[in-house]
Amino acid sequence: MTVCVILAAGEGKRMRPLTGSRPKVMLPLAGRPMLEHLLNAVMDAGITDFIFVVGYGEASVRNFFGDGTSKGISIRYVTQKRQQGTGDALMTVRPHVHSQFLLLNGDMVLHSDDIKAMLKTPAPAMGVFTSNHPQDYGVVTMDGDIITGLEEKSLHPKSDLINAGMYLFEPGIFEELETIRPSPRGELELTDALMTYIQNKTLRGVRLSFWADMGSPWDLLGVHEEMMREIIPEHQGVIEEGVIIKGDVQIGSGTVIMSGSYLEGPCIIGADCKIGPHAYIRPGTAIGNACHIGHSSEIKNSIIMDKTNVPHFSYVGDSVIGSGCNLGAGTKIANLRHDKGTIIIGGTDTRRRKFGAVIGDDVLFGINCSVNVGSIIGNHCRIGPHSLVEGKLEDHTVIRR
Known part of the structure; x- marks a missing residue:
């Protein structure tokens, strides 16, 4: 039986500040950690035996997934004590792997049909995907189904095929790693x-029909948008009279949707939330557990993590907000440039025409704050009333007015 090894030890430095208190693989997509989406796809392909290589923030991974019993699978854990690369991470599982195995990077999303196709391919094999910006990845050249070249982040890529971080190996790979x-x-x-x-x-190449890699926070939001289209509606909370719900909406247990609120799917509201009165939740929004979205606040196409409050008269668009944040009344996050151009963050083109802000954990805003497009706000920042925020704020920044 094929074992699946998932590399989940990295912090994900390019995802900061969102990875300040959690590993990258535990960042949420459509209401679930990205690692859970990957795990479910592999399970759908018929694999039930897993080894997770963990390291940074490993307690959150272990506590969430346990030994896999709740999913009817087996999960074992191996710790990569020092972040010394993917080769080092794979070597940690050598004592536990004695036959063919599937190897996956933990920070991506795959379809189960592509995993099934990989499992039918003779090892060694590598998943490849067609990208419109191959220079950002390992560029692959092929002759038929045989890989003839692999070049990391080439300024002049020889093809539009990239290494997708999905492999099928025999134990002989460990000898090569030595x-x-x-x-x-x-x-x-x-x-x-x-x-x-x-x-x-x-080395054979298996062309994937779908692949999504999360290298930066704006990648997270793009994949989230795609996955939100597949949610299954479920209403477990209390919905008061005068609430309007359109489209596919998930509402968690213990949540109260107060009168006058308008929920437009696809959207997800977690457990133990308070929404409204008169809140507007627009498509693509996923709100975590124990959040409060208050009177006359509007949330559009955003990820809001647990215990974050947007109490009243605020607007959040196309943004990713960490846990334990509070937006003061009248706080607005801009998400569109006047010239309609793509959003540039720190010199990097996000390739998104609409993108608001990335906000870390435990960020508190005073009333009537304005956040400009493409802002990055670090963890534990304190933003005084009537402040304009733009660019990048490091962790623990304090703005007084």
Whole structure:
């Protein structure tokens, strides 16, 4: 029986400040950690035996998934004690793997049909995907189904095919890993161990029909939008008279939707929330547990994590907000440039025409604050009343007016 090894040890530094208190794989997509979406896809492909390689924030992964009994599967954990690259992460499972195994990066979303196709392919094999910006990834060249080249982040990519971080290996990969040396950034790279396979023309490529990688917070929001279209409506909370619900909406237990509120699916409201009165929840929004969205507040196409409050007269659009935040009355987050151009953050083009802000955990706003498009606000910031926020604020920044 094939074992699935999932690499889930990394912090995800490019996801900061959202990874300040949680590992990247536990960031939410459509109301569930991204790792759970990946796990479910692998389960749908018929695999029931898993090994998670954990490290940064590993307690949150272990506590959430346990030993897999609740899902009818087996999950074992191996700790990567130091972040020394994907090759080092894979070597940690060597004592536990004795036959063919599936290897996945934990920070991506796959479809189960592609996983099934991979399992039918002779090992060694690697998943490849067509990208419109291959220069951001490992660029793959192929001759038929044989991979002939792999070049990391080439400025002049030789194809539009990229390494999707999905592999099927035999235990012989560990012998190849023993031969590699640290890369210029001081890490043992799994891709370096593939070069012998490529030179011998034994590494097969499996073209994936769907693949989503979360490297930056705006990638998180883009994948979230796609996954929200597949939610199943469920109403477990209390819905008062005068509430209007249109489309597919999930409402968790203990949540109260107060009179005059308008919920337009697809959207997700977690457990033990208070929504309204007269709140407007627009499509693409996922609100975590124990949140309060108050009177005349509008939330559109955003991820709001647990215990965050947007109490009244505020607007949040196309944003990702961490846990334990509070937006003072009248706080507005802009999400569209006047020239309708794509949003640039720290010199990086997000390729999104609409994007508001990324806000870390435990950020408190005074009344009537304005947040400009593409702002990054670190954890534990304190924003005084009537402040304008733009650009990037480091953790623990205090703005007084």
